[in-house]
Amino acid sequence: MDARQYQDILERHDAGTGITFDKAEYDRRAELVKFQMAARGIETLILTDPNSVYYMTGYYTFGSGNYVSLIVPIDGSPFMHVADLEIPSAIVNSNVTEVYTSVWQQQFRSGPGDDLVKVLHSKVQDKKRIGLELGRKGLLASVFQALASKLPNATFIDASMIVEEVSYVKSDVEIECLKKSGSYTAAGVEASYAITRPGIYDNDIAKAGYEAMIGAGSEFMSVQPIVTSGVRTSYPHQTFRRVLIEDNDVIFLEYGGNHNRYTAPLMRTMVTGKPSDGMMRFADAAEATLSAMLEMMKPGVEFRDVVTHAKKAHKSLDDELYFFGSYAYGLGATFPPTWGNGLHISEGIDLVLKPGMAFHVPMNFTAPSKFGIAFSESVVITEKGYDLLVDHPRELHRI
Numbered sequence: 001m002d003a004r005q006y007q008d009i010l011e012r013h014d015a016g017t018g019i020t021f022d023k024a025e026y027d028r029r030a031e032l033v034k035f036q037m038a039a040r041g042i043e044t045l046i047l048t049d050p051n052s053v054y055y056m057t058g059y060y061t062f063g064s065g066n067y068v069s070l071i072v073p074i075d076g077s078p079f080m081h082v083a084d085l086e087i088p089s090a091i092v093n094s095n096v097t098e099v100y101t102s103v104w105q106q107q108f109r110s111g112p113g114d115d116l117v118k119v120l121h122s123k124v125q126d127k128k129r130i131g132l133e134l135g136r137k138g139l140l141a142s143v144f145q146a147l148a149s150k151l152p153n154a155t156f157i158d159a160s161m162i163v164e165e166v167s168y169v170k171s172d173v174e175i176e177c178l179k180k181s182g183s184y185t186a187a188g189v190e191a192s193y194a195i196t197r198p199g200i201y202d203n204d205i206a207k208a209g210y211e212a213m214i215g216a217g218s219e220f221m222s223v224q225p226i227v228t229s230g231v232r233t234s235y236p237h238q239t240f241r242r243v244l245i246e247d248n249d250v251i252f253l254e255y256g257g258n259h260n261r262y263t264a265p266l267m268r269t270m271v272t273g274k275p276s277d278g279m280m281r282f283a284d285a286a287e288a289t290l291s292a293m294l295e296m297m298k299p300g301v302e303f304r305d306v307v308t309h310a311k312k313a314h315k316s317l318d319d320e321l322y323f324f325g326s327y328a329y330g331l332g333a334t335f336p337p338t339w340g341n342g343l344h345i346s347e348g349i350d351l352v353l354k355p356g357m358a359f360h361v362p363m364n365f366t367a368p369s370k371f372g373i374a375f376s377e378s379v380v381i382t383e384k385g386y387d388l389l390v391d392h393p394r395e396l397h398r399i
Contacts, residue, residue, distance in 0.1 A: 003084040003101055010091040018093040019058040020260050021173055026095050029056055030078075032166045037074050042157055043127035044120070045072040048138035050335050052163040053080075054261060057096050061089035062220055064335035067107040067140060069116055070096070073124050081116050083107055113146025120151070131159030161342075167332050168343050169356035174262060175380055178331065178358055180217070182264035182378060182390035184257020188213040188225065189268050189392055192255075196399050198247050198272050202227045202240040209255050218257035222339040223265070226254040233269075233372035236324065236364065248273035250371045254362075256339050263331060263339035264389035265360050267376035272399040282321065282373040283396040286363040289313040290375050290394070293327055293345075293361050297379055297386040303349045314365070322366040328359040331378060357381045358389070 033056065037045050047053050050064040056078065057070060068090075069081040079098035082090045083106075090099045100119045102112035130147070133139055135158065148156070170178070191212030192205045206225040213221070227240040233252040245251065249272045256265035271279065292313040296306040310327050330343030340360060343351075357380070364374035373396070378389040 003087065007087050007091060007099065007101070010088060014088075014092045015097070016092070016095060018060065019095055020060070020093075021058065023095070025171060025173055026057065028171065029166065030072075033072065033162060034074060036162045036166060037072070037131065037159075040131065040157060040159065040162070041129055042131035042159060043074050043129045044124045045131040045159055045162065046070070047072065047133060047163060048140075048143070049133050049136040049163075050138055051333060051341075052133060052136070054335070055163055055167055055333050057094040059089055059096075060093040060261070061086055063089075066104065067102070067112050067143075068138070069143070071120070071124065073127060076124075079119075079123060081112070081119050083112070107140065111140050111142025111146065113140070113143040114150070116143060117146055117150045128153055129155050129157060131157045131162065133160045134158045135160035164342055167341065168330060169354055170332070170358050170380065171356070174333070175356070175358070177260045177262035178264045178378070178380065178389050180259035181257050181262050182266075182388075184213045184216040184218040184259065185255050185264055185266045185378075185390050186392045187216040188255040188257060189253055189266060192227070192253055193270065193397060196245065196251060196270055196272070198245050198249070200245050202229055202243045202245065202251075205245070205251070205253070206240040209253065213255065213257040216257065217259065219259065219261070221256060221258045222261070222263050222334045222336050223254075223256055226252070228252045228372075231369060231371065234366045234368055234370055235372075236366070245272060250275070250279060250373065252372055252374055254374070254376075258339075261333040261335065263334065264378035265331075265339055265376065266378060266390045266392060267362055267364065267374040268392070268394075268397065269373050269375065270397045270399055275396060275398070278367060279371060279373060279396070281317065282365045282367060282371075283375075285314045285317045285321070286365045286373050286375050287394070290361060290363045290377065293363075294377065294379070294386065297353065297359070297361075297381060299353055299355050299381055299383065301353045303345045303351045303353070304347065306345050306353075307347050317365070320367060322368055323364070326362075328361040331358040331360055353381050355381050355383050
C-alpha cells in the first residue's frame with residue numbers, strides 16, 4: 001500500500017472524526033482571517049506555523065516539527081500540503097477536505113518546496129500576492145527558496161501576525177478549554193506540594209505534578225513541568241535535573257496542563273523551612289506587583305498604563321532584583337515548545353485590553369546567584385474585569 005491508498009482509506013472512513021471544535025467555530029476564524037487578508041491585499045495565505053494551522057483547521061500532531069502548509073485562498077476553500085507521515089493529522093483531525101503530500105524524509109534533504117510549488121500552480125496559479133508567516137516557526141528555508149525562485153512573478157507579503165492577532169480574543173469555547181486546563185494545572189501543583197520534603201529530588205516533585213495533571217485529563221503539554229530548587233531558582237528557563245532537595249531550600253514550580261492545546265499556567269514557590277528575610281522581601285514585592293497587575297486587568301485599559309502601575313510595586317527592590325520586563329503574555333492554542341503567544345504587556349506596546357483576551361501574568365523576581373521567588377496567575381479579561389483560570393491559593397508555601 002502506498003501513501004495515496006492509505007490516505008484514501010482514511011478519507012473514506014475517518015475524515016474529521018478527531019476535530020476539536022464545531023464548524024461554526026472554524027467558520028468564525030476563517031471569516032476573520034480572510035478579512036485581514038483582504039485588508040492587506042493578500043490573495044493566497046500560506047500558513048506554516050503548526051499553531052496557526054491548528055487554529056484554522058484542528059490539525060493536531062505531537063510531531064509539530066514536521067512540515068505542514070495550509071493554503072488559504074481569499075475566494076476559496078483551504079487545502080493542505082503535509083509530510084506523508086502526518087496524513088492522519090490532516091485527514092482525521094482537521095476540517096480540510098483536500099490534502100496533498102510530500103515524502104516525510106524530503107524535509108530533511110532538498111525540502112518539500114518544489115512539491116508545494118506544483119500544488120500552487122494547479123490550484124491558485126492566478127493568485128500572485130502571497131502571504132507567508134516569515135517571522136514564525138515552521139517555514140523551512142528550502143520552502144521559501146523554492147517559492148521565491150519558481151514563482152518569479154509573485155509578490156510575497158509578511159503575514160506573520162494575521163492568525164496570531166485574530167486569535168488574541170478568545171471565543172467562549174476557547175475560554176472553557178483554558179478553564180479545563182487550569183483545573184489540571186491546579187491538580188499538578190497540589191500533588192507536588194503534597195510530596196515535597198528535604199531528601200527527595202526535584203525529579204520526584206516534577207513526577208508527582210506530571211502524573212496528577214495527566215491523571216486529571218491533560219494531553220501532552222506544550223511545556224513540561226518546570227521545577228528548580230536552591231540557587232537554580234535564580235536561573236530562568238531551567239528545570240528538574242536530579243537535584244536533591246535540602247533544608248531551607250526555595251523551590252520553584254511552573255506548571256501548565258493542556259486541554260485541546262490550550263494552557264492556563266501557574267507559578268508557585270515553596271520553602272522547606274523558614275524563609276530568609278531576603279526571600280520574604282522578594283515574595284512581598286512579587287505579590288504586591290501581581291496584585292497591582294490584576295487591579296488594572298479590565299477592558300479599555302491600555303497596556304502601557306498597566307505597566308506603569310505595576311512598576312511602582314517593585315520599585316524599592318529594583319537595584320537588587322532581575323526582572324525580564326514582560327508583565328504578562330497572551331495564551332492560546334499551542335504546541336511545544338511554548339504555551340504563550342506574542343501578545344505581551346510590556347513597555348512600548350500600544351494596545352488595549354479587550355474582553356476575551358487571556359494572559360499569563362508571571363512575577364518572577366530573581367536575586368542573581370541566590371534565589372528566585374515567583375507567583376503568577378492566568379486570567380481572562382471579562383466585560384467588567386477578569387476571571388482567574390486556575391483556582392489555587394497564592395502564597396509562599398512552607399514545607
